[in-house]
Amino acid sequence: MLTSRSFYDLDVSAKKDHPSIPPDVKELAEFRFLLRRFLAFSEQAAESNGLPAQQHQLLLQVAGAPEGTDVTPTYLATRLALRRHSVVELCNRCESAGLLRRIASEEDLRSVSLHLTSQGEEILTKLSQAHAAELRERVPDLVDSLRRLLAMEGDR
Numbered sequence: 001m002l003t004s005r006s007f008y009d010l011d012v013s014a015k016k017d018h019p020s021i022p023p024d025v026k027e028l029a030e031f032r033f034l035l036r037r038f039l040a041f042s043e044q045a046a047e048s049n050g051l052p053a054q055q056h057q058l059l060l061q062v063a064g065a066p067e068g069t070d071v072t073p074t075y076l077a078t079r080l081a082l083r084r085h086s087v088v089e090l091c092n093r094c095e096s097a098g099l100l101r102r103i104a105s106e107e108d109l110r111s112v113s114l115h116l117t118s119q120g121e122e123i124l125t126k127l128s129q130a131h132a133a134e135l136r137e138r139v140p141d142l143v144d145s146l147r148r149l150l151a152m153e154g155d156r
Contacts, residue, residue: 019055023152024152027148029140031146034138034142038134042134045127045131049123049126049127051127054080054090056093056124057080059116059120060124062114062115063124071113071115072111072112072114073112073114076138091114099119101115101117
């Protein structure tokens with residue numbers, strides 16, 4: 001019977017050694033696992049708050065843009081590594097959900113900047129608090145893994 005624990009939280013105590021695999025590959029696999037475990041948490045946290053993971057990432061990039069940045073679909077496409085038309089669709093969904101609003105540029109009416117609504121800020125704040133708590137727990141393992149990778153790079 002499965003418990004509510006995530007697959008990413010399972011402890012695999014019986015590890016197989018593969019002597020032909022370089023140690024840096026093993027460390028890279030461990031680091032990737034630790035990152036994926038955090039990302040899985042992030043996706044689940046967003047969805048448990050009624051927000052698809054990609055919409056959460058979009059809201060995060062809107063809110064996290066440096067001061068003075070014109071947050072446009074093109075800017076967000078770069079930050080999210082998505083195509084502009086995919087970002088426009090995400091923006092449409094966020095706007096329909098009351099999380100985001102578009103403001104037309106006074107200089108170029110074809111251009112819009114994107115801003116969080118108070119509802120968007122509220123859900124993002126709630127999710128950010130949960131993420132901060134998760135990071136406090138997970139960061140030591142991530143940092144240790146990254147240090148081992150960097151040390152191996154220095155040994156070359």
